[in-house]
Amino acid sequence: MVGAGLAGQRAALEAIRSGLDVGILSKLHPLRSHSGAAQGGINAALGPQDSVKDHVYDTVKGSDYLADQDAVEILCREAGPTVIEMEHFGTIFNRAPDGSLDRRAFGGASYSRTIFAADRTGLALLQALYEEISRETRVRIYEEWDAIRLVSRGGRVHGVVALDRKTGTVEGFAAKSVVVATGPAGRIYARTTNSHASTGDGGALAYRAGAYLKDMEFVQFHPTALPGSGILITEGARGEGGILRNKNGERFMERYAPHVKDLASRDVVSRAIATEVAEGRGFPDGTCHLELMHLGREKVETKLQEIVGFCRNFAGIDPVTEPIPVYPAQHYMMGGIHTNPRGETNLAGLYAAGEAACVSVHGANRLGANSLLETLVYGKIAGANAAEFARKTTAGELTPEDVSTAEKELHALWERREGEPPARLRNDLQSTMEADVGIYRTPEQLEAARRKLGEIRTRYASCYVEDKSTVYNVNLTDAIELGHMLDLAEVIVAGALARTESRGAHVRRDFPRRDDANWMKHTMALWSPQGPVLSYLPVTVTEYAPKERVY
Amino acid sequence: MPTIPFEVFRGSPGQTRFDTFSLDIPEHTPILTALLKIRDEIDPTLTLRYSCRQAICGSCAMRINGKSRLACLTPVGPEFRARGKLRIEPMANQPVLRDLVVDQGPFWQRYHSIRPYLVPDPQHPLPVGKESPMTPEQVAQFQETPRCIACASCYSACPAIASDGDFLGPMALAKLFRFVVDPRDGAFHERLLGVQNQSLWLCLRCNLCVESCPKDVRPAERIHDLKWMANQELGALERGSRHAIKFASNIREGGLLNEMKLARETLGLVGMLGQIPKGIELARHGKSIRKHPPIQGREELDAIYRELDRPEDLQHRPRVPGQGVKGPTQQPSKAGGAA
Numbered sequence: 001m002v003g004a005g006l007a008g009q010r011a012a013l014e015a016i017r018s019g020l021d022v023g024i025l026s027k028l029h030p031l032r033s034h035s036g037a038a039q040g041g042i043n044a045a046l047g048p049q050d051s052v053k054d055h056v057y058d059t060v061k062g063s064d065y066l067a068d069q070d071a072v073e074i075l076c077r078e079a080g081p082t083v084i085e086m087e088h089f090g091t092i093f094n095r096a097p098d099g100s101l102d103r104r105a106f107g108g109a110s111y112s113r114t115i116f117a118a119d120r121t122g123l124a125l126l127q128a129l130y131e132e133i134s135r136e137t138r139v140r141i142y143e144e145w146d147a148i149r150l151v152s153r154g155g156r157v158h159g160v161v162a163l164d165r166k167t168g169t170v171e172g173f174a175a176k177s178v179v180v181a182t183g184p185a186g187r188i189y190a191r192t193t194n195s196h197a198s199t200g201d202g203g204a205l206a207y208r209a210g211a212y213l214k215d216m217e218f219v220q221f222h223p224t225a226l227p228g229s230g231i232l233i234t235e236g237a238r239g240e241g242g243i244l245r246n247k248n249g250e251r252f253m254e255r256y257a258p259h260v261k262d263l264a265s266r267d268v269v270s271r272a273i274a275t276e277v278a279e280g281r282g283f284p285d286g287t288c289h290l291e292l293m294h295l296g297r298e299k300v301e302t303k304l305q306e307i308v309g310f311c312r313n314f315a316g317i318d319p320v321t322e323p324i325p326v327y328p329a330q331h332y333m334m335g336g337i338h339t340n341p342r343g344e345t346n347l348a349g350l351y352a353a354g355e356a357a358c359v360s361v362h363g364a365n366r367l368g369a370n371s372l373l374e375t376l377v378y379g380k381i382a383g384a385n386a387a388e389f390a391r392k393t394t395a396g397e398l399t400p401e402d403v404s405t406a407e408k409e410l411h412a413l414w415e416r417r418e419g420e421p422p423a424r425l426r427n428d429l430q431s432t433m434e435a436d437v438g439i440y441r442t443p444e445q446l447e448a449a450r451r452k453l454g455e456i457r458t459r460y461a462s463c464y465v466e467d468k469s470t471v472y473n474v475n476l477t478d479a480i481e482l483g484h485m486l487d488l489a490e491v492i493v494a495g496a497l498a499r500t501e502s503r504g505a506h507v508r509r510d511f512p513r514r515d516d517a518n519w520m521k522h523t524m525a526l527w528s529p530q531g532p533v534l535s536y537l538p539v540t541v542t543e544y545a546p547k548e549r550v551y
Numbered sequence: 552m553p554t555i556p557f558e559v560f561r562g563s564p565g566q567t568r569f570d571t572f573s574l575d576i577p578e579h580t581p582i583l584t585a586l587l588k589i590r591d592e593i594d595p596t597l598t599l600r601y602s603c604r605q606a607i608c609g610s611c612a613m614r615i616n617g618k619s620r621l622a623c624l625t626p627v628g629p630e631f632r633a634r635g636k637l638r639i640e641p642m643a644n645q646p647v648l649r650d651l652v653v654d655q656g657p658f659w660q661r662y663h664s665i666r667p668y669l670v671p672d673p674q675h676p677l678p679v680g681k682e683s684p685m686t687p688e689q690v691a692q693f694q695e696t697p698r699c700i701a702c703a704s705c706y707s708a709c710p711a712i713a714s715d716g717d718f719l720g721p722m723a724l725a726k727l728f729r730f731v732v733d734p735r736d737g738a739f740h741e742r743l744l745g746v747q748n749q750s751l752w753l754c755l756r757c758n759l760c761v762e763s764c765p766k767d768v769r770p771a772e773r774i775h776d777l778k779w780m781a782n783q784e785l786g787a788l789e790r791g792s793r794h795a796i797k798f799a800s801n802i803r804e805g806g807l808l809n810e811m812k813l814a815r816e817t818l819g820l821v822g823m824l825g826q827i828p829k830g831i832e833l834a835r836h837g838k839s840i841r842k843h844p845p846i847q848g849r850e851e852l853d854a855i856y857r858e859l860d861r862p863e864d865l866q867h868r869p870r871v872p873g874q875g876v877k878g879p880t881q882q883p884s885k886a887g888g889a890a
């Protein structure tokens with residue numbers, strides 16, 4: 001297993017319980033995985049009026065009809081049992097007065113179907129799953145080991161090469177099967193709600209090993225994040241009556257969504273804020289303002305406690321007396337390593353799950369609280385199938401050369417005496433993606449991004465790691481991660497340039513409409529020395545033919 | 552924007568130093584942001600652990616002007632104003648690997664030693680296909696401990712860890728509490744038995760863990776809760792709890808501490824023999840251990856004890872029995888709580 005967030009641990013648990021020995025590589029301690037940052041909750045149609053069918057429909061509609069409906073059916077069917085299982089593992093969920101699991105409402109859902117644990121659902125799930133893994137003896141967790149290469153030959157994966165952060169040692173791990181669950185890649189963008197470790201490593205490693213990346217151009221932006229840090233201000237703020245204003249004091253959402261105004265869906269509000277700023281109606285720091293002052297101290301401090309904490313602690317702003325500057329930030333990657341509903345990639349023995357993977361259940365736009373669910377449902381499926389494959393196959397053939405080649409590449413980077421620091425290259429990558437591959441896309445900007453990424457790639461060839469220590473060298477891992485982000489950024493741009501329609505999170509100014517006749521298909525990208533090679537895969541439709549998406 | 556000097560601990564054991572970096576940054580800047588700025592713009596060889604930058608992953612605990620804190624949650628301003636500089640050091644009680652990164656092995660070992668997972672209760676299996684029942688009272692027991700992000704700030708701040716390698720430490724004990732109050736867990740008795748002899752009574756009650764916890768888990772209070780529960784469930788089996796109980800009854804009797812009696816009741820006669828040298832030493836330093844004369848104002852003392860004995864106070868954090876769930880084997884008795 002590469003990755004120990006919810007997806008990686010759930011896959012591991014399944015493989016262990018099927019009687020296999022499992023090794024988990026994780027660059028962070030499992031409990032420090034980004035899954036722990038999820039606040040809102042996890043969807044399961046457990047309410048009295050709700051049904052699996054409704055959950056499927058909402059998800060397909062939310063996806064702008066790009067999700068594979070067979071995969072969505074599995075997701076929603078398994079949701080109830082998954083949540084109950086997590087409860088039995090010890091998750092401390094919020095309860096209704098009668099003791100049953102409490103539910104809250106979330107955007108895009110027809111019923112209240114989001115099960116939650118205060119404002120720390122991800123942490124609660126991560127704790128319980130780690131507790132469950134801690135009970136097992138057939139597992140070894142390699143904490144703070146970075147996978148730096150996936151070894152494949154003859155269409156099959158043979159293992160992983162990894163770097164031990166604490167000692168700088170590089171080692172090979174031969175494996176019969178490998179599950180990649182390395183989580184988000186938000187750090188490709190300058191503004192993101194994701195953690196610093198969210199650098200899309202697994203996607204890049206699988207891509208280089210010959211796996212398909214799917215639908216990478218679909219990048220979800222959350223409308224309200226703090227401008228400097230990208231820390232998320234939840235929808236709850238607008239739910240409680242928060243109002244967005246531009247620098248002229250105008251409540252601009254009245255123009256974009258006359259009926260629901262500030263409560264419009266994520267993508268609509270993100271586009272509105274971006275437009276206001278682009279057309280010169282933003283504040284000098286390039287933001288719009290979210291006002292809560294009119295709600296009164298008591299309401300703000302009791303109902304929006306967590307937001308108050310974030311603003312005071314991380315931005316030095318008191319939302320009781322001042323407006324909160326906000327701007328949309330990258331939030332979620334719908335795309336990822338292509339898998340089928342069994343978690344299989346196109347390489348034998350290679351599986352993927354969680355945010356690093358793309359089954360696809362989110363299509364062109366993910367609904368809130370569906371991705372925690374995906375990590376667990378498809379983590380389990382990938383783990384079970386990886387175990388089955390391992391049981392039937394011969395040992396992975398990892399040669400000493402596999403390890404030494406990876407090691408040599410690493411050392412070449414490490415021992416270089418001069419060049420550009422990774423931090424500067426990373427900043428350039430992030431600002432390019434932010435400026436040119438953001439919420440609205442034009443062919444000119446995308447072409448410009450492609451050119452700039454090409455330049456950054458050339459400069460990356462002389463990237464200089466100043467830190468020569470073997471002990472916990474973050475300068476070195478920064479440089480490695482930068483290479484991964486660069487690969488994924490190129491695929492995002494290529495997919496976005498090719499897709500001449502607007503669907504879900506992908507909005508082209510020159511093609512503002514969805515085009516089902518030509519584009520109801522997944523973008524598939526394969527690595528080549530000249531850059532990504534694109535092909536397309538039809539979407540699986542079972543019950544719901546595409547309709548216009550109106551809320 | 553003030554210019555803020557950072558004195559940062561650098562190097563590995565055997566070769567350490569402090570480097571000074573100056574940054575012009577707004578006062579609300581989190582210390583983590585400042586350190587990352589140093590890394591990106593001044594010295595890329597500075598190393599530290601970090602990930603979420605929003606106080607949820609628990610990676611970035613370190614000592615800031617001597618206090619164990621999350622770097623991402625602590626703004627530079629207040630500390631700078633109080634001390635004129637920011638001294639940044641790795642956490643204490645854990646071996647330094649390099650710069651601000653420590654070896655967390657011992658911390659995690661303690662975590663794993665408490666059996667941090669639900670132990671099934673054969674008499675009360677969890678319901679098939681639905682959630683386990685839980686009353687609001689039972690849910691209320693989980694108020695603080697699920698907030699823990701395992702950042703080890705408490706572990707770094709704890710003087711008992713520093714002085715006694717056997718002490719489980721605030722985080723592991725708070726985690727233990729989380730399982731002890733869980734109605735789904737079947738090892739209530741064994742869990743308390745496991746810590747009663749050792750760890751519980753090594754806590755010095757200095758409250759530094761409470762002060763350093765970024766998530767308000769208040770570990771010292773959880774340890775106190777565990778002591779109470781252990782006394783209720785197991786009785787005063789060993790020195791620590793006997794001492795606490797006898798201390799309370801001893802003062803109730805005479806109004807002043809009768810050390811001789813306390814030692815006899817806590818240690819037993821044989822145990823006391825071992826304390827003779829200490830007694831002689833005490834006497835030599837003029838410390839009297841004779842019986843005290845009766846005190847004045849007994850009524851006030853009695854009134855205090857009456858208050859303490861109020862049933863609602865005795866029910867301080869009992870384990871709440873519920874439907875299909877095993878409760879404590881005894882009702883809270885009248886024995887005084889931890890003194």
Ligand SMILES: Cc1cc2nc3c(=O)[nH]c(=O)nc-3n(C[C@H](O)[C@H](O)[C@H](O)COP(=O)(O)OP(=O)(O)OC[C@H]3O[C@@H](n4cnc5c(N)ncnc54)[C@H](O)[C@@H]3O)c2cc1C
Pocket residue numbers: 002003004005006007008025026027028029030033034035036037038039040041042121122145146147148181182183184193194195197201202232331332353354355356368369370371372373375
């Ligand atoms: C602020 C925020 C709030 C959110 N709220 C919600 C919500 O309310 N509901 C919802 O459903 N979703 C939410 N999401 C999305 C959801 O949290 C994520 O999609 C999901 O947790 C991803 O889980 P994962 O297991 O795929 O990855 P992660 O939890 O990120 O785990 C990735 C793992 O891979 C490891 N790793 C990475 N690279 C390497 C490498 N090279 N070598 C070894 N190991 C590696 C890491 O150490 C880590 O253990 C939110 C996201 C954000 C950013």
Ligand code: FES
Pocket residue numbers: 583601602603604605606607608609610611612621622623624
């Ligand atoms: S960086 Fe995650 S707690 Fe500070």
